Amino acid sequence: MPDSQKRSSRRVAVTGIGVVSPLGINVRENLTGLQEARDAVSDVAMFDVSKCRSKTAGQVLADWQFPGARKEWHRASHFMAAAMTEAQSADPGFAPELAVIGTTSGGMSFGEAFYRMQASKSKDLKRASWLANYMPQKAVLDALGSSGWSTPTQIIANACASGTNALGHAFQLIRAGLHERVVAGGYDAISELVFVGFDSLQASTSERVRPFDAHRTGLVLGEGAAALLLEDWESAIRRGAPIVAEITGYGVATDNFHLTQPNPSGIGPRLAMQRAIQDAGCAVESIDYINAHGTATAFNDATEGMAISQLFGDRVPVSSTKSMMGHSLGAAGAIEAVFSILALRHQFLPPNINYATPDLSWKLDVVSNEARKAELRTAISNSFGFGGTNASLILQAAA
């Protein structure tokens, strides 16, 4: 189909945002955390990590609960419900037609509990509840219920790109006129299986997480959720909705090099960014900030750093906010889209903390250790994941 027929020219507004992360349980706390360059990585106490190489993660406060949560809910439901209701409170008139949410592991720790029970002789009555609350769709249904919304759901599990894929797909549906309003986002909660999984791959670090640093030694996991209310621009204007940002482009690429390792050439990230920029119809020169995937693993940062360097040189400031809160997997893309919007709204560059030694393999303007004031109009947010999933989103200040 020719591009001229491919889509209408509808603009896509973001009319509400909500976020829960290790930096805080709402937008305000996360903004403060970003501006103060807070390190929210702490020791893991939820399960035994004594035999793991990494012993830390970015964790949402252990004793925090979403008000109104049911007692059987998984931790992930608390995150997703808090993020979605916060977004809703920013735009109470929003009525979604569809929910597109990303995750990688749903309520995995309940699955672990179920396995432990089935492998033992005892049969705790809780096991049916664990099952019902383990499935990836449950946190989304709990969040929708808390918001008083009932919509069809699409739960995208594209590994660490899930959140960006969810936002990007929702954006495309609205831009093409297939939907007017979609709530999109992502969530994930830390679990033992996933924590040990990254540890077994030696992808996680026992040290501080140092994205793009020459001496980076790996990632730490994180958790949280974010929700964004996406709406056809004209519809949002008509009903006087508060427009906080615009999404203008989305690009994806599948890198078939290896299930867990990116092609060293950086082709996956480069194609995703190029396609997003082309999709937005903007020039490379118009990008003012890059919220990088930046996990701090040797391979990921090498390929992303190279791709950014090839596309942008060192002209555009880059930061990985995972340096402050770890890698929240399926939530990461949605949380980082919210962070990019906060950067655009408050005209600052979120910092890349723990950065000391530039990697000479590329030339990047890393926003090292402290937030910077800046004049920003357009940002790109990157997410790349296992399975060769690469996704980039272009966000623009509301105007």
Added chain:
Amino acid sequence: MRAALTGLGWVTPLGADLAKVYDSLLAGSVAETRPIQNPETGEVHLARTVPPKLVESLARNPRLRRSSPISYFAVAAAIAALADAGCNPLTPDQAARTAVVFGVSNGGVIYTRRFYEQILKQGANSASPLLFPETVYNAPASHLAAALGIDGASYTLVGDNAVGMSALNLGAQLLALGECDRVVVVGCEEVDWIVCEAFHDWLLAPTPMSEGGSAIVLERDGPISIQTCAGVSFSSRRGAVQALRRAVEGRDAALIVSGSNGSFIDRTEREVFSPQARWLFPKHQLGEAPGASALWQTVLAALAVRARDARDALVPVVGFNQQASCVLIS
């Protein structure tokens, strides 16, 4: 959403040949059950599994050498569907305009269970790094994209046993967006004792659990059309009736390919549809494979329409805790 259905493929406990399995289903054949034991408690479950010789034959792609059956099923079903659509292998130009949508409910549960078992029994420092990547929901879609040479859009959807319907709807959306000219929609599942016990405890599948895969190629034009549905959410089993009613509203067909599996789904369908309709019940013969079943139903419906055994066919699907949905094939 509407699209054309141009290719069909499946891997089932009754085999992987489109015509032969179709004939077997119409003849009332029931797949054999095989015992699967929980080694910790000794409890034995009966499941309808894909015959081991067939599984072996599907595992020859080098990219699949460390993967679990769910990925074999995905690749085999997709290649069969592309062959049925007359485009296997995809040319580089075709691959550049082809997207993958993969639907799954439990995912790579065999490796997931084994990996967690290693953590508990041998300690976190002994858990195998070879297992973990295959536990990720989108691992089969990754293998599939690599096998088909696709470097564009690839989406994995998770959800209840209506996830196959969501995958078809997403596939139709991608075509409508103009992002591609062809979508390979695949739904798969593999069976393990933990799945059997989960569905038994949750009273969800008196029908034996099963495994396999199914694939459907969607394009914009073709002789068989498919009308997809975004799904209707429900929050209680009672609410499923209303949700299914809304999902199928205005859609009528000569043939209904049921999702009946002996659970509350049967009651739900009975309350919504007329008993006078002509019905097929493939899960009674193939078992319940949550990520694959809805697409098995859809392939069966499409084969009936293609063979002119029915003018049109409706595939209703009631998920276990998320949504009701359907597709109409004509």
